[in-house]
Amino acid sequence: MLLLFSSGGGLLLAGCAAMPPRGEPPSAGGPPPGEGGPPPAPAGPKAPLPRETARVAKIPPAALPLPRYDKSGMRPVRVLLAGRRKDLSVEGEAVRAWNAAGNLVAEDGGAVTLSARGERIRWGGEKVFDSPLDIASPSGLQVGGKHLPGRVRVAAKQGQLHAVAFVPLEEYVAAVVSREASPSFHPEALSALAVAVRTYVLQAMEKPRHPAHDVESGVEDQVFEGTDNVPDVFRKAAEATRGEVLTFGGSLARTVYHSTCGGRTETAKDAWGTDVPYLRSLVCDDCLDSPVRKWQYRMTRKEGRRVALALGVRADEDLRLEIAGRSSTGRASRIRIASGGVSRETAAAAFRRAAGYAHVRSLKMEIVPVGNGWLFVGQGYGHGVGMCQWGANGMAKNGKGYREILARYYPGALLARGGP
Ligand SMILES: [Zn+2]
Structure with a gap:
């Protein structure tokens, strides 16, 4: 059962669903992208699915299972940029590196090439350091063509480098929406996607598939290509929905999405073998003008x-x-x-x-x-499960708001505002 009740002045969600562990690689899916494998997914309670507009429940942050960095805010998203590479080029105004103990060990202007030496990291031509290194530059870094605002952790394992970027949550959301959606989309459709992207990554952060990163930067999770060149329209979608997530049974919902369903969405059960109460099939005639209908x-x-x-x-x-x-x-x-x-x-x-x-x-x-x-x-285009993005855009063009869009494609899930 899913109940909404008031407690201590705030609204809480009560439910009995426990989120099972992430199993196989999930897929938020996206438009041209929009792929990935199966999300494992929550076997939530089989409650009657309300069809009304998603309501925003004010939830005390402590009641939501959101990952925290410290008392002041959310921890950054750890995005795997590059795995299993021999070399990696890192560029920035002043590229600095710290070792695991937090000591500054190297500084270079411009570009520096890192390479793996067994379990150690060669910095440029000569120096070799223990793994891992935390690397940052005052004006941000360029790593493998991606601009990153914060630090990047580079680790060496068995002669190969792995680079993980630490990206502030809302910057990650805006950057992903900019790559998963078309700039021609209606702002309400982009807002709906921003909530789905945020919920997806927070769920990934809750139970990381890998000890060193939360998500990958490709279609296996959500497409992330750095934080520069993100047009305002996408930043506004993240800002307009800042901190909002979808929940079901008191846990974060599994907000997978795809480009175009082609007339009818797919069930999570048929796509990945696991029934998810809010990922059932529905008729969608709002994606008629999708170029990949x-x-x-x-x-x-x-x-x-x-x-x-x-x-x-x-x-x-x-x-x-x-x-x-x-x-x-x-x-x-x-x-x-x-x-x-x-x-x-x-x-x-x-x-x-x-x-x-x-x-x-x-x-x-x-x-x-x-x-x-x-x-x-x-x-259609994509796995067809969850929100149909061109359908969301069709709904928005017909005057529907992002809450109605989310309520349609994730029926029974509730919109909640958490975070600091
Ligand atoms: Zn559709």
């Missing part, structure tokens, strides 16, 4: 053989690709790969990943054999 992709036989090989089937010229099963919303769930006497069925999501998310844009599709290959004909 319909798509086609021509796959050559050669490419099909490469994809089959990536999935463990060494195929000949007689390769056949067929949809072998569909989810309750009509999306492909299994793909049969057959060649010679071998026939194998694979999860359609794995097939899509191997073929490339930008090619096979969704699983709401047909595979038509043509000439020397196949024509993939589909609708």
Whole structure:
């Protein structure tokens, strides 16, 4: 049951849902991006799902499971920028490095190249330091083409470097929204996305998948390409919803989203095998003007053989690709790969990943054999679970506010304001 009751002047959420651990890589998904694997996801209580506009509950910060850095504020988001690299170029006005004990050990102007030496880090040409190093520059750093406002921790493990940026929460939210959404989107749609992005990352920070970082910077989590060149429209969306998150059963909700559902969203159960009360399928006719409402992709036989090989089937010229099963919303769930006497069925999501998310844009599709290959004909872009971003934009253009948008795509979840 989900109850809203008043206590000590504030409103609290009461529920019995416990958030299960993050299992496989989740996917917030995004527009052109919008991919990633399965979110594990909360098996929340099966409460009747209210359909009204999401209400903002004023929740004492202590009642929300938000990660804290110290008493004064939220800890920064730890974003994995680069993993398993031999070298890394770090640029800044004055690039400084501190060791684990907090002592300043190096300073360089301009650019410095770091490289892994076993479990140690070579700084430029000569110096070698113990791992990890915390690196910062007064005016921010450029690391691998990304501008970062705060410090970056670089660690060496088995001859490879890993770089993790520490990014203030709201700067992270604005930067992700700027890469996951189109600048042409209505401000209310961008606000809805900002809440989803913030909730997603706070949940990741609550139970980090990795001891050294909370999220990755690609489509596995949410696309983050640094904090510069973030247009005002995106910063305003983060600012307008500052501190707001979606909760369910007293815990942060799993706010996955995608570009375009193509007419009907997918259930978390069908996409990832775990039922989530607020991630059910719904009819969405608001994404009609999405540029990827319909798509086609021509796959050559050669490419099909490469994809089959990536999935463990060494195929000949007689390769056949067929949809072998569909989810309750009509999306492909299994793909049969057959060649010679071998026939194998694979999860359609794995097939899509191997073929490339930008090619096979969704699983709401047909595979038509043509000439020397196949024509993939589909609708929508992304995994289809949770908020349809072009649908959110359609709703906003029709006068709906971000709370109504969130209430529609995450029915039963409540908007709450936490944080300092
Ligand atoms: Zn839609």
